[in-house]
Amino acid sequence: MDGIGAARLAVLIDAENVPLWTVEPLLAEIARYGKAQVRRAYGDWTGSLRSWKKTLLELSIRPVQVFAAVKGKNAADLALAIDAMDLLHSGSVDGICLASSDSDFTRLAERIREGGLAVYGFGEEKKTNPGLPAACDTFVFVETLAAAALPTPTATPGQALVPAQATPPTPRPPEATGETETFVPSPDTDTPPVAVAAPPKMKKAQTAPVAPPTRATTAELRADTALVSRLREAVTANTGPDGWTHLSAVGSAIRNVLSR
Numbered sequence: 001m002d003g004i005g006a007a008r009l010a011v012l013i014d015a016e017n018v019p020l021w022t023v024e025p026l027l028a029e030i031a032r033y034g035k036a037q038v039r040r041a042y043g044d045w046t047g048s049l050r051s052w053k054k055t056l057l058e059l060s061i062r063p064v065q066v067f068a069a070v071k072g073k074n075a076a077d078l079a080l081a082i083d084a085m086d087l088l089h090s091g092s093v094d095g096i097c098l099a100s101s102d103s104d105f106t107r108l109a110e111r112i113r114e115g116g117l118a119v120y121g122f123g124e125e126k127k128t129n130p131g132l133p134a135a136c137d138t139f140v141f142v143e144t145l146a147a148a149a150l151p152t153p154t155a156t157p158g159q160a161l162v163p164a165q166a167t168p169p170t171p172r173p174p175e176a177t178g179e180t181e182t183f184v185p186s187p188d189t190d191t192p193p194v195a196v197a198a199p200p201k202m203k204k205a206q207t208a209p210v211a212p213p214t215r216a217t218t219a220e221l222r223a224d225t226a227l228v229s230r231l232r233e234a235v236t237a238n239t240g241p242d243g244w245t246h247l248s249a250v251g252s253a254i255r256n257v258l259s260r
């Protein structure tokens with residue numbers, strides 16, 4: 001391989017175990033590692049997976065039909081594993097991307113890695129057993145891809161994005177503010193008296209009710225690109241050998257950044 005971007009990759013998607021909304025950002029993430037030369041999605045397309053049709057056509061993903069002959073038996077997993085082994089021995093790809101949260105693919109990921117190919121895993125954090133990420137060279141939780149896919153503010157040509165600034169108040173004449181003028185004689189007898197504005201009368205301060213702080217919504221948190229960037233940096237910098245990061249370490253890293 002000439003570099004990471006030149007790697008030939010096979011993308012095998014367990015459509016019965018991966019949400020449809022993750023497919024597009026997932027392929028965008030895979031493009032960072034190489035070219036998705038093989039794109040396949042496995043499942044029974046005669047049932048609930050019919051909604052995938054538009055996405056499969058737009059992203060050039062080949063659906064592999066696997067009929068669920070017996071309820072409770074995941075035939076799609078077996079078909080995916082067979083194709084993965086065929087690709088491993090074909091020599092046509094440099095790495096295999098497994099899109100699934102199913103821990104049953106842990107041994108498959110280990111076997112692909114033992115065969116000398118790179119293994120990239122993608123799954124939901126709440127469903128993925130720790131053994132599967134450990135068996136992959138790289139594992140990405142799809143929840144992080146959703147945050148990265150949110151649009152960021154852009155400026156038109158010649159226009160910079162700056163925070164809004166308050167307009168300075170317009171000066172008002174003394175009579176409008178209730179101020180008075182006092183004439184102070186000048187020490188020089190040839191100089192006319194100078195008019196000096198008297199200090200305004202102090203008004204009794206009024207205490208306005210303070211509204212309780214509002215809690216940011218999920219959409220607002222995802223749109224905060226600075227927050228998302230800091231979270232990613234903190235997780236990446238504190239990831240251990242097992243691929244997991246302690247929440248306390250992430251919090252300490254973010255507090256250190258804010259205290260600078």
